[in-house]
Amino acid sequence: MVATKLMIPGPVELDEEVLLALAKPLMGHRTPEFEEMLEDCWRLLRMVYRTRNEIALITGSGTAAMEAAVASVVEPGTRVLCIGGGKFGERLGEIARCFGAEVSMLEVEWGGSFAPEEVDEALSESGAEVVTLTHNETSTGVVHSAEAVGRAAREHDALFIADAITSVGGDVVETDGWGIDLCITGSQKCLAAPPGLGFVAVSERAWEWMQERKAKHAFYLDLLRYRKALKKRTTPFTPSVTLIYGLHAALRRIERETLEARIRRHRALAEATRRAAEAMGLSLLPSREHASNTVTAIRIPQGLSDDDIRGRLKREYGILVAGGQEKLKGRIFRIGHMGEVSARELLSLLACLEQVLRCSGFEVKPGTGTEAAREVLEAELGEALRACGGG
Amino acid sequence: MVATKLMIPGPVELDEEVLLALAKPLMGHRTPEFEEMLEDCWRLLRMVYRTRNEIALITGSGTAAMEAAVASVVEPGTRVLCIGGGKFGERLGEIARCFGAEVSMLEVEWGGSFAPEEVDEALSESGAEVVTLTHNETSTGVVHSAEAVGRAAREHDALFIADAITSVGGDVVETDGWGIDLCITGSQKCLAAPPGLGFVAVSERAWEWMQERKAKHAFYLDLLRYRKALKKRTTPFTPSVTLIYGLHAALRRIERETLEARIRRHRALAEATRRAAEAMGLSLLPSREHASNTVTAIRIPQGLSDDDIRGRLKREYGILVAGGQEKLKGRIFRIGHMGEVSARELLSLLACLEQVLRCSGFEVKPGTGTEAAREVLEAELGEALRACGGG
Numbered sequence: 001m002v003a004t005k006l007m008i009p010g011p012v013e014l015d016e017e018v019l020l021a022l023a024k025p026l027m028g029h030r031t032p033e034f035e036e037m038l039e040d041c042w043r044l045l046r047m048v049y050r051t052r053n054e055i056a057l058i059t060g061s062g063t064a065a066m067e068a069a070v071a072s073v074v075e076p077g078t079r080v081l082c083i084g085g086g087k088f089g090e091r092l093g094e095i096a097r098c099f100g101a102e103v104s105m106l107e108v109e110w111g112g113s114f115a116p117e118e119v120d121e122a123l124s125e126s127g128a129e130v131v132t133l134t135h136n137e138t139s140t141g142v143v144h145s146a147e148a149v150g151r152a153a154r155e156h157d158a159l160f161i162a163d164a165i166t167s168v169g170g171d172v173v174e175t176d177g178w179g180i181d182l183c184i185t186g187s188q189k190c191l192a193a194p195p196g197l198g199f200v201a202v203s204e205r206a207w208e209w210m211q212e213r214k215a216k217h218a219f220y221l222d223l224l225r226y227r228k229a230l231k232k233r234t235t236p237f238t239p240s241v242t243l244i245y246g247l248h249a250a251l252r253r254i255e256r257e258t259l260e261a262r263i264r265r266h267r268a269l270a271e272a273t274r275r276a277a278e279a280m281g282l283s284l285l286p287s288r289e290h291a292s293n294t295v296t297a298i299r300i301p302q303g304l305s306d307d308d309i310r311g312r313l314k315r316e317y318g319i320l321v322a323g324g325q326e327k328l329k330g331r332i333f334r335i336g337h338m339g340e341v342s343a344r345e346l347l348s349l350l351a352c353l354e355q356v357l358r359c360s361g362f363e364v365k366p367g368t369g370t371e372a373a374r375e376v377l378e379a380e381l382g383e384a385l386r387a388c389g390g391g
Numbered sequence: 392m393v394a395t396k397l398m399i400p401g402p403v404e405l406d407e408e409v410l411l412a413l414a415k416p417l418m419g420h421r422t423p424e425f426e427e428m429l430e431d432c433w434r435l436l437r438m439v440y441r442t443r444n445e446i447a448l449i450t451g452s453g454t455a456a457m458e459a460a461v462a463s464v465v466e467p468g469t470r471v472l473c474i475g476g477g478k479f480g481e482r483l484g485e486i487a488r489c490f491g492a493e494v495s496m497l498e499v500e501w502g503g504s505f506a507p508e509e510v511d512e513a514l515s516e517s518g519a520e521v522v523t524l525t526h527n528e529t530s531t532g533v534v535h536s537a538e539a540v541g542r543a544a545r546e547h548d549a550l551f552i553a554d555a556i557t558s559v560g561g562d563v564v565e566t567d568g569w570g571i572d573l574c575i576t577g578s579q580k581c582l583a584a585p586p587g588l589g590f591v592a593v594s595e596r597a598w599e600w601m602q603e604r605k606a607k608h609a610f611y612l613d614l615l616r617y618r619k620a621l622k623k624r625t626t627p628f629t630p631s632v633t634l635i636y637g638l639h640a641a642l643r644r645i646e647r648e649t650l651e652a653r654i655r656r657h658r659a660l661a662e663a664t665r666r667a668a669e670a671m672g673l674s675l676l677p678s679r680e681h682a683s684n685t686v687t688a689i690r691i692p693q694g695l696s697d698d699d700i701r702g703r704l705k706r707e708y709g710i711l712v713a714g715g716q717e718k719l720k721g722r723i724f725r726i727g728h729m730g731e732v733s734a735r736e737l738l739s740l741l742a743c744l745e746q747v748l749r750c751s752g753f754e755v756k757p758g759t760g761t762e763a764a765r766e767v768l769e770a771e772l773g774e775a776l777r778a779c780g781g782g
Contacts, residue, residue, distance in 0.1 A: 002416075003416045003418070004418065004419065004422070004424075006417060006419060008419060010629070011417050011419075011420060011629060011632055012417075013416065013417060014416070014417060019413075019414040019415070019416065020414055022410075022413040022414050022633060023410040023411055023413050023414040024410070025393075025394045025404065025405070025410065026397060026402050026403075026404060026405060026585070026586075027394070027395065028395065028397060028399060028402075028711045029402060029586070031395070031711065033395075058451075059450070059451050059452050059455070059586075059587050060450050060451040060455060060611065061450050061611070061628040061629045061630070061631075062628075062629065063610070063611045063628045063629075064450070064451060064455075064611045064628075066611075067609075067610050067611045067612075094610065095610045097607075098607045098608060098609065098610045098613075099608060100608075188629065194417070194631065194632070194633040194634075195417075195420070195450075195629050195630070195631045195632055195633065196450050196587050196630075196631025196633065196634055216488075216489045217489060217490060217491075217608050218458075218489065219454070219458050219485065219486045219489045220451065220452070220454045220455045220457075220458045220612065221458075221611065221612070222489075237452040237453075237454045237455075238401070238402065238452045238453065238454075238579065238586050239452070239586070239587075240452075240585065240586045240587025240631070240634065241402055241585070241586055242413060242585035242586065242587065242633070242634065242637065243585075243587055243631065243633065243634070246633070320419045320422065
């Protein structure tokens with residue numbers, strides 16, 4: 001068996017083109033050759049972000065980019081409304097508190113979402129100047145309406161920070177269309193680049209906001225330093241040249257596939273996963289209307305343990321899927337179908353999942369899940385089905 | 392001609408073994424297989440750091456590790472003594488100010504160093520609780536005495552933060568022996584791993600200090616989060632799995648060469664560079680006693696420009712050396728001889744440097760620099776000369 005198959009919601013598997021790009025000898029990081037590559041990365045990032053805004057490129061995990069967005073706009077006492085509902089949504093609140101913000105939480109049940117009116121009310125009540133949302137909540141497999149939050153933010157003249165780490169490049173994210181002032185993403189999710197790079201697309205309004213801010217409580221993660229460097233088409237600190245090679249190769253793959261086709265593929269894979277789960281008698285954590293298109297969270301059936309599913313998948317079939325986090329630990333498992341995942345990989349996972357469920361005593365007829373998935377994929381992708389993810 | 396030759400003080404060129412390690416398919420970042428690799432990285436890092444302390448492994452540039460060290464111990468009003476003398480030494484002061492510290496600078500001329508008594512006096516006068524030093528100042532090619540600062544810090548019961556980004560793995564750094572409480576390094580310098588990882592070795596005393604600190608003004612760069620994860624032998628945020636592969640391969644190369652032989656090689660290359668420069672009639676920026684063993688800063692001779700040297704080396708011979716930074720821009724050039732640099736590479740640089748100097752109108756007899764360097768290398772390394780850096 002070759003390497004363990006990653007079906008987690010990131011870091012995702014990398015295409016051979018991206019892997020080989022990583023092995024290229026280093027260029028000087030302050031040379032015209034490297035700046036040309038950076039420039040092309042920015043062009044391609046603007047394409048996947050659907051934005052005209054400038055994009056800070058940070059060497060660090062997704063959380064570093066989250067902190068950069070929050071720390072750069074928050075001062076002690078800034079009123080921030082954080083929309084919860086999962087580990088990452090709540091993390092934005094934690095970060096804001098670190099920098100002295102007065103945080104109000106819009107509590108959302110893990111696995112659920114919110115009605116637009118709730119955001120409107122919460123903004124009125126809290127008088128928040130900044131609102132934060134995790135668009136695609138990986139910990140619960142829920143996609144929230146960033147569009148609705150953007151609308152409410154405009155009405156209340158609040159700055160809108162969206163963590164779109166697991167949606168940009170895999171699902172619809174309209175950074176400019178939805179009015180996201182600081183839109184965060186990471187390299188190792190739907191972009192299918194290696195982990196270690198984070199990005200923040202920053203609106204003109206957000207730059208102005210930062211310039212007026214007095215508190216300075218970040219250095220490496222102060223976005224204004226990135227802006228200054230952006231004007232010279234470079235980065236303020238030594239970037240990971242290696243990871244930029246990988247990012248560039250990954251973004252060019254997206255350009256070739258086209259963003260539209262890529263989103264269609266992600267949505268089809270997600271729908272196929274949901275139908276397969278239901279056909280096998282499993283139940284999803286989120287309701288169908290809020291289910292994510294890049295990760296599917298499925299409840300562990302009564303009587304089965306995390307090990308019966310995830311442990312067996314890893315030991316017996318060499319497939320890694322993710323478990324529940326924090327309060328969902330042992331209650332759900334999560335299938336990542338983001339990045340380069342193809343019909344072949346989804347069907348092979350489902351075939352193995354049918355087997356481990358059966359062997360763990362959960363009745364399921366072999367072929368139930370795969371057949372349900374194939375139907376969706378054929379209907380949604382047709383001819384593209386066999387090509388998808390094939391490079 | 393193959394890729395441009397990097398003779399800058401980092402990011403340095405990577406060995407083929409390291410490059411190929413980067414191209415390996417990703418492992419899950421929360422699996423026993425990956426934790427085993429992390430564990431071995433920590434073992435090897437402790438070896439190069441000469442420490443028993445635990446080491447935080449941060450995905451980010453060297454500056455991220457600098458900020459993690461400073462932000463984790465400083466509160467508003469903390470009295471910090473920063474020893475200046477170059478871009479990076481002063482940067483530690485800038486970072487401390489960002490977090491509200493009351494910073495006193497021990498001003499040091501760029502290119503010079505300090506006497507131990509000066510540190511002692513400055514600590515007495517400022518009543519500093521924390522002292523910071525950039526051990527090997529890349530911007531000026533100076534190595535300061537971290538041992539002396541460590542001694543003074545103990546006497547005054549101050550915490551000692553040392554940026555050893557361009558010395559760990561290339562020159563003597565006795566983290567425990569010198570009493571460095573927070574010892575910072577980066578992947579892309581003497582360790583010859585890809586850029587994008589920073590490290591902080593933290594003493595027991597520093598952990599206790601952090602635990603008592605009340606202010607929280609960092610999240611991604613809060614070292615206490617790294618400590619909590621270290622207890623579970625992991626990292627608090629998704630690490631760059633790719634870069635860890637590269638780091639591990641690079642550290643294993645150091646183990647094979649042995650740290651002692653590696654330091655001997657760096658010192659011999661540095662001495663050879665200095666002698667060659669002098670033989671060619673060039674003058675060093677620092678005095679000989681403070682000259683760095685990983686980067687050599689040389690004054691641009693009167694009548695010549697940065698382009699006469701650096702521009703020509705790049706255009707005509709495909710070799711990249713570094714220029715002066717900030718107030719030294721256009722006044723010096725800097726040769727990096729850290730990481731995997733061998734006798735062959737140094738001699739080829741010197742041969743080309745002789746040519747560009749001559750063509751720019753600076754009188755130098757071909758062979759002067761290379762011969763002076765060879766003599767040193769032969770005397771210092773003998774049989775090891777031909778093998779060094781050879782793999």
